[in-house]
Amino acid sequence: xxxxxxxxxxxxxxxxxxxxxxxxxxxxxxxxxxxxxxxxxxxxxxxxxxxxxxxxxxxxxxxxxxxxxxxxxxxxxxxxxxxxxxxxxxxxxxxxxxxxxxxxxxxxxxxxxxxxxxxxxxxxxxxxxxxxxxxxxxxxxxxxxxxxxxxxxxxxxxxxxxxxxxxxxxxxxxxxxxx
Numbered sequence: 001x002x003x004x005x006x007x008x009x010x011x012x013x014x015x016x017x018x019x020x021x022x023x024x025x026x027x028x029x030x031x032x033x034x035x036x037x038x039x040x041x042x043x044x045x046x047x048x049x050x051x052x053x054x055x056x057x058x059x060x061x062x063x064x065x066x067x068x069x070x071x072x073x074x075x076x077x078x079x080x081x082x083x084x085x086x087x088x089x090x091x092x093x094x095x096x097x098x099x100x101x102x103x104x105x106x107x108x109x110x111x112x113x114x115x116x117x118x119x120x121x122x123x124x125x126x127x128x129x130x131x132x133x134x135x136x137x138x139x140x141x142x143x144x145x146x147x148x149x150x151x152x153x154x155x156x157x158x159x160x161x162x163x164x165x166x167x168x169x170x171x172x173x174x175x176x177x178x179x
């Protein structure tokens with residue numbers, strides 16, 4: 001049986017008003033060590049692009065839809081729209097990608113940390129989530145999340161939605177440091 005564990009043991013969850021979307025971008029840029037203005041000077045993702053991505057996800061019943069990906073100083077940034085309609089038993093670890101979630105609809109119980117058992121490699125480069133590992137999620141810290149909450153999932157951290165109250169939608173800001 002293969003087992004993967006999180007690289008970091010410290011996990012934090014922040015609750016912020018939804019109007020602080022810009023703060024999520026700054027927080028995530030700081031995660032890479034890049035200047036917070038790197039994203040602001042390079043790309044503007046307009047609301048219609050986000051709305052369109054969400055509508056396509058609903059129509060095609062997809063979980064993860066890349067909205068925009070861009071090279072930034074020190075790495076890569078991607079914005080994706082995610083939606084889940086059922087809880088997960090499998091967890092995921094992104095090897096090199098830190099994610100910041102902004103919950104925009106619904107609520108659920110998110111598990112961060114712990115380990116994965118019976119693992120398999122999962123290539124999520126098409127949605128800019130990089131090489132990843134999935135498997136049966138064991139242990140971790142449970143966090144109730146709802147609209148307006150911001151969650152930071154450092155690279156190497158196992159995560160999954162253990163419980164949902166209906167559908168949950170969230171924007172994911174992905175950052176991959178490139179040396």
